[in-house]
Amino acid sequence: MSLLTANNLSKSFGADEIFDDVSVSIPQGAKIALVGPNGAGKTTLINVLVGLESPSEGTIQIARGTRVGYLPQRPELKGEQTVHDEMLSAFEELRQKEAELTALAGQLVDSDEELLERYGRQQRAFEEAGGYTYETRIDQVLQGLGFSKENYKQPLNQLSGGQMTRALLARLLLEKPDLLVLDEPTNHLDISAIEWLEGFLNAFQGAILMVSHDRYFMDKVVNVIWELDWGGLEEYRGNYSHYLQQREERYERRLKEYEAQQAFIAKEQDYIQRNIAGQNTSQAKGRLRRLERLMRGTDRRGRESENTWLKKRPPKRRTFKINLQANTRTGDKVLMTENLAVGYDQVLFTVPDFTLYRGEVAAIIGPNGAGKTTFLKTILGKLPPLGGEVMWGAQVKIGYFAQAHEDLRPEHTLLDEILSMKAMPISEARNYLAAYLFSGDDVFRKVSTLSGGERGRLALAKLALSEANVLLLDEPTNHLDIPSQEMLQDVLANFAGTILMVSHDRYLIDALASQLWYAEAGAVTIFEGTYAEYITRRAQEQAEKKAEVSKIRQPKSENHRVRGLTPYQREKRVQELEILIHVLQDEVAVLFQAIESASTAGNVGEVSRLSLEYNDKEARLNAVLEEWAELAE
Numbered sequence: 107m108s109l110l111t112a113n114n115l116s117k118s119f120g121a122d123e124i125f126d127d128v129s130v131s132i133p134q135g136a137k138i139a140l141v142g143p144n145g146a147g148k149t150t151l152i153n154v155l156v157g158l159e160s161p162s163e164g165t166i167q168i169a170r171g172t173r174v175g176y177l178p179q180r181p182e183l184k185g186e187q188t189v190h191d192e193m194l195s196a197f198e199e200l201r202q203k204e205a206e207l208t209a210l211a212g213q214l215v216d217s218d219e220e221l222l223e224r225y226g227r228q229q230r231a232f233e234e235a236g237g238y239t240y241e242t243r244i245d246q247v248l249q250g251l252g253f254s255k256e257n258y259k260q261p262l263n264q265l266s267g268g269q270m271t272r273a274l275l276a277r278l279l280l281e282k283p284d285l286l287v288l289d290e291p292t293n294h295l296d297i298s299a300i301e302w303l304e305g306f307l308n309a310f311q312g313a314i315l316m317v318s319h320d321r322y323f324m325d326k327v328v329n330v331i332w333e334l335d336w337g338g339l340e341e342y343r344g345n346y347s348h349y350l351q352q353r354e355e356r357y358e359r360r361l362k363e364y365e366a367q368q369a370f371i372a373k374e375q376d377y378i379q380r381n382i383a384g385q386n387t388s389q390a391k392g393r394l395r396r397l398e399r400l401m402r403g404t405d406r407r408g409r410e411s412e413n414t415w416l417k418k419r420p421p422k423r424r425t426f427k428i429n430l431q432a433n434t435r436t437g438d439k440v441l442m443t444e445n446l447a448v449g450y451d452q453v454l455f456t457v458p459d460f461t462l463y464r465g466e467v468a469a470i471i472g473p474n475g476a477g478k479t480t481f482l483k484t485i486l487g488k489l490p491p492l493g494g495e496v497m498w499g500a501q502v503k504i505g506y507f508a509q510a511h512e513d514l515r516p517e518h519t520l521l522d523e524i525l526s527m528k529a530m531p532i533s534e535a536r537n538y539l540a541a542y543l544f545s546g547d548d549v550f551r552k553v554s555t556l557s558g559g560e561r562g563r564l565a566l567a568k569l570a571l572s573e574a575n576v577l578l579l580d581e582p583t584n585h586l587d588i589p590s591q592e593m594l595q596d597v598l599a600n601f602a603g604t605i606l607m608v609s610h611d612r613y614l615i616d617a618l619a620s621q622l623w624y625a626e627a628g629a630v631t632i633f634e635g636t637y638a639e640y641i642t643r644r645a646q647e648q649a650e651k652k653a654e655v656s657k658i659r660q661p662k663s664e665n666h667r668v669r670g671l672t673p674y675q676r677e678k679r680v681q682e683l684e685i686l687i688h689v690l691q692d693e694v695a696v697l698f699q700a701i702e703s704a705s706t707a708g709n710v711g712e713v714s715r716l717s718l719e720y721n722d723k724e725a726r727l728n729a730v731l732e733e734w735a736e737l738a739e
Contacts, residue, residue: 108133109172109285109313110155115164117150124150128164128339130332132285137307137314139324139346142334143424144559144587148317149179149289151334155315156287175283179290181274183262189273190258193244196280200240203232240280242695247276250302252295252474268294279306288316292323296474297610309699319588321346322612336421346613360420367417371397425589426542428566430505432575432603436464437500440576440604441485447493448477448484456493457481457630464499467598467605469615469637472625478608479509481625482580485606505574509581509608511561513568516554520544520564523553527571542567558585566594579607583614612637676737683734690727697723 108131115128124147132138140148153159155166156176168174183192194201210225236243248258251272265273271294278286286307292300304326307314318324324331324346331342331349340356342349374397381390403415441462447453454477462468470478483489485496486506498504506513514523524535539549542563556564562585569577577598583591595614598605609615615622616637624631633640697720 107169109169110166112155112166113164115151115154115161115166117147117154117159118162123337125334125339126337128334130155130339130341132313132315134284134313135311136330137328138316138330138332139328140315140317140332140334141319141324141346141349141588143589144557146334147337148334151339152176152287152289152315152317172285173281173283174285174287175278175281177271177275177278177286177288177291179271179293180267181270183265183270183274186261186263188259188261189248189253189265190244192262192273192277193248193280196277197240200232200235200237203228203235204237207232207237236698239695239698242691243280243699246692246695247279247306250299250306251276252299272299275303279310282310283312285313285315286310288314288318290317290319292318292320292610294474295610297471297612298473300610300612319583319586319591320611320613321588321591322616325613335423357420360417364417364419371400423589424543425593426563426566428542428570428594428597430570430577430597430601431573432503432601433573434501434503434575436502436575436604438464439499440464440466440502441499441606442497443485443494444497445494446484446491446496448481449492450480450489453492454480455625455627455629458632460632462604462606464604465602466620467607467618468621468623469619470606470608470623470625471610471615476625476627478625479580481630482578482606482608486578502576503572503574505569505572505577507565507569507577507579507582509584511565514553514561514565516552518553520549520551520553523564523568524571527568539567559587559590562586563590575603577601577603577605577607579605579609581609581611582607583609583611680734680737683730683737686730687727687734690723690730694720694723694727 110130110132112131113129115130116126117124128151140151142148150159154161156174157166158176207225207228210221210228213221232238253269253272253276257269260269262270262273275288275291291303295303300320300323304323307327314327316328326345328345329343331344331346333340333342333349333353342352344352374393378390378394378397381387382394384390401416439461442460443457444459446457446459448455448457470481472478480489484491486504487496518526520539521532521535524530524539530538536549539545544560544563553561553564562582566582582598583594586594591611591614595617598614598618605618607614619637621635622633622637622640624633633643635643697716700716
């Protein structure tokens, strides 16, 4: 059953047609990504599907009772309520039941069996609906998306744009709608938060439609790709990597079909021209009639037929062109540090002594706010180190791409910016900008009028003129659409120099990086290897930690539970129990979610099995809490 079905949608603004004849359906459980170049109309199509805009033509049907949750690119949460209050709004019905249960508890008397039975029924229903775990679920979602406990009390009207996006996303995830529509959900998330969101969405029982430029994220979450380009929409089965392969195969097949048809037409036209006035005139006239029908797209009875359509040359993907070439070669040692401390007024972290060699690609990763950009600016010399030193090798020429594009001067035109990098005739500069998709009067626009993607393209255009042999890149794929990301990745892969980049783009990191520098509060850890190897190593470490927790779970002898423990033994056991309590609380919460999902799906057997497991886990938690309370006293 489809939750949403759209037929023959078209959307125009005046004479500008955004898309035409788009028909789609979203079945239950589907996980769909909508991709395409900037300006193709992805957000417009999303707005039409969720009812924020009306189509110029076509119809949309949403199944009765379907709850749709929508995350726009720039959400606005208004009011003086706190972040935590906003999360509680996702459980209004549950909290109403909680209030009723509390009121009923105040009326209980031992002799009123009917009231006791009623209270028991309502309590069981409240428990099965997740009534005792919604606060835990709020914690899981908010902390998973990068909110600290201090953020819980922050009023919505004091949130930054990024925080507001994450807050609305958190509330939508807690509401669990039937169809979740997300426009760039990974914006403003660091890698750890994105990984958490991947896990949540993979376990999500409803359908998902998202617009995303995060290729790695789409590989992990989606199973269908919708590509919107040239005014039409095509569907591909599989994740992003499957889509890439299918897209290339589909293009090559259509190109061959087009070329074969063109060759056939040329051959027929040649035959007709040579024989229309000769002894084979009847055959030539017959071929002419067939050729005319082909041009009209009809069969011999005048009916339109797909088999007789005149094929069009498949369009090439639109993207800009960039040529990064290093005119000089550095020495073997490109960058060295010694006792380096990074920060502003106080040290954010220290860096182990390292040497970056020619040809290597190092990616700096870590949570938002850790100081990755500060690290890059310190290496570059824009900020002084708070300790130690940075040493560059011989013949180094640095090219820097800033995340905020602060090297672009708002009052300059695009031509001014290019000519400030290299003297050249105006005509040559205009041709150069055209390769970055700036044509006509665009070259006279002020930098201040450019969108984020346009500023990124201009910054890359300047970077290409630097002739650098060492690239320092701060989020180079931010604001770039997928075709531009793919192109930039290919260019960087073929760059002959050395690259040090800060990025959240795991697809780019996975393709290019030969080592990872993980920045967090206090220190930087350097991992020699690819991103795939880093993920494998991290999974192994997590498995080892889980094994350690499993050891803590093993039943202790009765001697461990008596008051005759030494102070050291008692303190150590209390610490063990506190770790175990957190683990068991999380497991109880997960079981509640699983019971909810099985109940919604009508799987009675699974509900029964999970309920037994939940009761065992809850009994274990209560026992641990009792032991902790006894020893803690």
